[in-house]
Amino acid sequence: MAVGETRFPAMPAIDGLRLGTAMAGIKTPCRRDLVVVEIPAGARVAGSFTRNAFCAAPVTLAKANLAACRAKGEGPRYLVINTGNANAGTGEVGLRDARATCAELARLAGVNEDGVLPFSTGVIGEPLPMERLLGGLPVALASLGADGEAWHQAGEGILTTDTRPKGASVTLALGERTVTINGISKGSGMIKPNMATMLAFVATDAAIEQELLDSLLRETVDRSFNCITVDGDTSTNDACMLIATGRGATVHGDEEIAVFRNGLQRIMTELAQAIVRDGEGATKFVTLQIEEAASREEALDVAFTVAHSPLVKTALYASDANWGRILAAVGRAPLADFDVSRVAIDLGDVRLVEHGGRATGYTEEDGSRVMGQEEITIRIALGRGEEVATVWTTDLSHDYVSINADYRS
Structure with a gap:
């Protein structure tokens, strides 16, 4: 089950980058579950990783190897990704296995062991x-x-409970030259990134200085993957990698940086939204727009409080116009000196709440009409300032419970 007709796009080659897959039978026979990404010498790589204290062995090693490469003035040469097993909660054995994976790929490819970054997704503790x-x-x-x-097969090779591969691509004009940005992601449940289980791998042929690449990744992840939630659980394995092969146009100057930033944000947002659309058991794609906040942080606090409410999520699934659940969630958000009389809440084109209570003119029929739609926007104006934030989430269905009850079997 997934919301909308998101299709995997046609993807042009990224000069210098190659991807390969295998059916290794890590958990399920006869499906792609192992991906290798070859990165050219001289490329620059940036990474964003989970903040879960029980971060998986491959996350620990990927961060260490990335730092080792940078200390030598080099970039990683390979990524290796497996699905079906998260290699998380596995202690020293997990680290040993992650190192052995990197060592074997390094031997086969003729590169340094710390030039390989490992990634895993799947069952924890095995x-x-x-x-x-x-x-x-x-x-x-x-x-x-x-x-x-190759991109499409790699997109298939990183999936777990996902129902479809997720990809995005854009080609940008920078002066008389062009650059391409391609990306794939995976994620369906255990999605509430804090850097979704999610992985994302984005590559461009642009030439970008390392400091700028790091900054662009932080900025675009913060407004994409860090603005989605399916179930409020931050995975042990989350990672988002950004690779710039340097074979295309150079990104420099305010105008070109702005063009590239906008293109990269588009890719990150499309990949993040694709995860929500494919959320486990999802039947609704929900946009929470918070306006008139005193800060972006409090806008996000309100958005995630509503998005994580089981009562709101089940009402969305049932198409039940029980708007009091939304009001109650907004009211328990961690805001100081919260004057609820200044709050306005809209469900699509229907005003639900104003002046501290039900809006004049609201009818159950109007609310039910919007709640029955597959894509729903909830707009909340706090009346406290000028900051805004947008978060994307899902409903909570019977299938979500079934998928997660049976996940290890």
Whole structure:
């Protein structure tokens, strides 16, 4: 089940970057579950990782190897991603297995071991099936390609409970030259990033200085992946990587940086929204727009308080115009000196709340009409300032419970 007809786009090659996949049988036979990404020498790489204290072994090692590469003035040469097993909650054994994966890929590819960054997603607390994983590496390397099909297969190879691969692509004009940005993501449940289980891998042929690349990643992640939630759970394995191969136009000067930033934000937002649309058991795609806040932080506090309310989410699933649940969630958001008489709440084109109570002219029929739609916007004006924030979420259905009750089986 997924909301909307999001299709995997045609993707042009990113000069210098290749992707390969294998069916290693890590959890499910006869499906792509191992992905290798080859990065050219001289490329720059930025990363954003989960803040979960139980971060997975591959996250720990990826961060360490990325730092080691930077200390040597180099960039990583390979990413290796497996699905079906998160290699999280596995202690020293998990770190040993992550290192062994990097060492074997490094040996096969002829690069330094710390030039390989590992990523995993899937069941927590189980050891990696190392024989099958390592056996899939030569197959993935042999299949390396740069075209759209390679991107599509990589998008399939990183999925867990997702129902479809997720991708986005844009080509931007920078003066007389162009740059391309491609990205894939995965995530369906355990989605509330704090840097969704989510992984994202975005690449461009642009030439960008490392400091700017790091800054652009932080900025665009904050307004995309950090603004989505399915169930309020931050994964042990979240990561978003941004690769700039440097083979295309150079991004410099305020105007070109602005063009590139806008293009990158579009990619990140599309990938983040695709995760919400494919949320486990989702039947609704919900946009929460918070306006007139005193700060962006309090706007996000209100948005996530509403988005995480089981009562709001189940009302959305039932198409039940029980707007009092939304009002109650707004009222318990952690805001100091909150004057509720200044709050206005709209459900689509219907005014629900104003002046501290039900809006004049509101009817149950109007509320039910909007709640029955597949895509819903809830707009909340706090009357406290000029800051805004947008968060995207889902409803909560019977299928969400079923998927997660059966996940390990």
